Structure formats: structure tokens, C-alpha cells
Amino acid sequence: MRRALLPATDHGWTRRRCRGSPAADTRYEPPEGARCLNPAVEARPQSRPRSGTRRGAGFRSLADAWADTTTAHGRLMVTILGGLAEFERELIRARTGEGLKRARERGVRSGPKHKLTPHQQREALARREAGESCAEIGRSYNVSHSTISRLRAPPERT
Incomplete structure (x- = not known):
């Protein structure tokens, strides 16, 4: 694979030529050891499998200590928040359905x-x-x- 360095203002990103269509023949990759600027999205695999994970991968937020799926407490918090989000989504769906039904009964045409x-x-x-x-x-x-x-x-x- 052929590498070409970008100008110094690109902070070490490298441009690589990819095989395939000419429209998508260039890909940019961060330098070795580069980290994501948003700590909430940085996730890294753990060295050994822990309970609740199949292959040892977990989510660990650098900004929020409670969002760590490698611990029992973190998994509980994420599960509770996921359950609440699912519950709220079902409430929204039910209210929307009721509103559409009432509108149809009044003769309102949608579309x-x-x-x-x-x-x-x-x-x-x-x-x-x-x-x-x-x-x-x-x-x-x-x-x-x-x-x-x-x-x-x-x-x-x-």
C-alpha cells in the first residue's frame, strides 16, 4: 500500500490509496496512538473477559464514571437507562397512535x-x-x- 504524507497542518494524518472504485480511492487514517477528542465515545477492549461480556469488550467513559460496562454497577446503570428509554419510546408510540386515531375519527386526512x-x-x-x-x-x-x-x-x- 502506498502512503503519502499530508501537509503538517493535518496533524500527522496519513493518506492511503485504497483498491476499488476511483471515487473512493483515498482514505485518511489518524496517526498511531491518536485518541478520540470526545471522551464519551472512547471504548477499549479489556484484557480478560468479565461477567456479562462475551469477548471481554466493554464501554468505559472517561468523563462519566457510572457508564462503565466492565463493572456490575456500570452495567446496572446502563441497563436501567436503556429500560427507561425503551419505556418512554413505547409511551410516545402509544400517544401518537391515539392522536392519529382521534384525528381519523374527526375526519382529518393525513398525507x-x-x-x-x-x-x-x-x-x-x-x-x-x-x-x-x-x-x-x-x-x-x-x-x-x-x-x-x-x-x-x-x-x-x-
Whole structure:
């Protein structure tokens, strides 16, 4: 692999050529021993497996002592916070569902507004039935030909 050093202002990052598409042929890598600037995301594997982890990997926050999954206390805190987050998400989902149900009962229609008025839709359908192309009709109403091709005649009332 060929390495080329970047200017000194790049703080030691190296540019490496990668095999593959020309669009993604360069990758930048930090210098050896570089650390993440955000201590909350720095995680490092432990030397021996501890209880609760399969391969000995754990999360240890340098800023918050409670967020250390290598200890029983840290795993408890992370589990409790995860459970609370899941509970809150379910509450949000339930409230959203109830609100949508009430809106439907009131007759509120969700989704994007129609591009064409009902009158324009009837006109466009009549023109399409007469043999005019969807592209021509779409241009006259300033909509896509796909919008015209999706139009359907309203169901007949009995």
C-alpha cells in the first residue's frame, strides 16, 4: 500500500490509496496512538473477559464514571437507562397512535395534499381516455406524467 504524507497542518494524518472504485480511492487514517477528542465515545477492549461480556469488550467513559460496562454497577446503570428509554419510546408510540386515531375519527386526512383539484382530475381522466398522452396532460397542469398515470376514475355509486 502506498502512503503519502499530508501537509503538517493535518496533524500527522496519513493518506492511503485504497483498491476499488476511483471515487473512493483515498482514505485518511489518524496517526498511531491518536485518541478520540470526545471522551464519551472512547471504548477499549479489556484484557480478560468479565461477567456479562462475551469477548471481554466493554464501554468505559472517561468523563462519566457510572457508564462503565466492565463493572456490575456500570452495567446496572446502563441497563436501567436503556429500560427507561425503551419505556418512554413505547409511551410516545402509544400517544401518537391515539392522536392519529382521534384525528381519523374527526375526519382529518393525513398525507400530502393532492396536486390537482377534483375538477382537474376529472378533466385529466377525460383527456387521457380521449387518447392524449400523460406527458402532454401533465405539462398542461404543471405536474409529472406519473401523477396523471396514477389517476383513477372515482368508484361508481350504487
